[in-house]
Amino acid sequence: MTGPVLLAHDISELDAVRAKLGADGRTVALVPTMGALHEGHRALIRRARELAGAAVVSIFVNPRQFGPGEDFERYPRTLETDLEICREEGVAAAFVPSVDVMYPDEQVVTVSSGPMGAVFEGAHRPGHFDGVLTVVLKLLNLVRPDVALFGQKDGQQLAMIRRMARDLNVPVRIEGVPTVREPGGLALSSRNRYLSAEERETALALSRALRAGESAAAEGPAAVLAAGRAVLDEAARARPPLAVDYLGLVDPDSFAEVTPEHRGRALLVVAARVGATRLIDNVPLTLER
Numbered sequence: 303m304t305g306p307v308l309l310a311h312d313i314s315e316l317d318a319v320r321a322k323l324g325a326d327g328r329t330v331a332l333v334p335t336m337g338a339l340h341e342g343h344r345a346l347i348r349r350a351r352e353l354a355g356a357a358v359v360s361i362f363v364n365p366r367q368f369g370p371g372e373d374f375e376r377y378p379r380t381l382e383t384d385l386e387i388c389r390e391e392g393v394a395a396a397f398v399p400s401v402d403v404m405y406p407d408e409q410v411v412t413v414s415s416g417p418m419g420a421v422f423e424g425a426h427r428p429g430h431f432d433g434v435l436t437v438v439l440k441l442l443n444l445v446r447p448d449v450a451l452f453g454q455k456d457g458q459q460l461a462m463i464r465r466m467a468r469d470l471n472v473p474v475r476i477e478g479v480p481t482v483r484e485p486g487g488l489a490l491s492s493r494n495r496y497l498s499a500e501e502r503e504t505a506l507a508l509s510r511a512l513r514a515g516e517s518a519a520a521e522g523p524a525a526v527l528a529a530g531r532a533v534l535d536e537a538a539r540a541r542p543p544l545a546v547d548y549l550g551l552v553d554p555d556s557f558a559e560v561t562p563e564h565r566g567r568a569l570l571v572v573a574a575r576v577g578a579t580r581l582i583d584n585v586p587l588t589l590e591r
């Protein structure tokens with residue numbers, strides 16, 4: 303069922319949209335985004351439409367998940383193109399609130415991401431996951447979807463949202479969607495548009511390191527990390543250079559680092575900066591017995 307995208311700017315408009323979707327007897331899938339939509343977001347929307355009668359996309363650059371000195375001000379805002387993409391993808395409704403709509407008062411009560419939100423991304427971006435979980439819980443409460451979709455690209459975010467839904471008994475199904483990449487391997491990201499041609503070349507080392515780690519999976523955790531590290535070390539000598547924040551091999555659910563003896567599922571995660579742009583990526587792998 304496609305038609306015009308219903309637009310909701312504030313909570314009363316959203317309530318009207320939600321009531322209409324409910325009255326039509328449609329189940330609802332929510333795809334939360336910060337806009338600047340690309341093929342990765344399109345994959346989430348397509349999966350949303352497979353899973354529910356109506357896909358709702360939220361577009362909100364959430365100030366609470368950006369730290370001081372991060373790119374909140376310059377984050378790309380491309381609402382007209384985003385709505386065009388929503389129309390092309392058969393999105394039923396878009397929720398496009400302002401900061402004042404989402405945070406009309408001081409946000410006194412917030413979600414704490416706990417120790418799991420303080421490692422890897424959380425260690426480099428203090429407060430980031432508290433901001434993410436708080437806005438996601440607000441969006442879930444506002445839209446009341448049957449299912450909400452998130453990209454595997456932000457692996458720790460997906461794991462934290464699953465954990466929040468479990469720990470706080472949030473009545474929603476959380477669905478992860480595999481990472482969409484450019485042909486060269488670079489994971490699609492709204493931040494890729496900050497990269498110059500030379501920086502983009504250097505940035506390819508992230509996905510190259512993950513593939514190198516994946517190829518070493520049969521030899522165990524130490525070999526996976528060594529193979530990934532070798533690629534990143536080389537990229538650190540490139541022009542422009544790659545500055546690595548972390549490379550880790552973790553349990554995909556808890557984000558605890560795996561032991562050297564670990565076998566079974568794991569997630570190889572990486573974060574690095576190229577010039578002023580910070581990029582993250584990960585790949586799931588299985589360490590064979």
Ligand code: AMP
Nearest residue numbers: 335336337342452453455456481482490
């Ligand atoms: P963002 O707009 O960057 O906050 O992302 C919105 C959603 O899209 C998040 O759940 C992301 O994990 C997901 N996403 C972003 N990039 C990709 C990608 N390359 N492949 C799959 N999902 C993605």
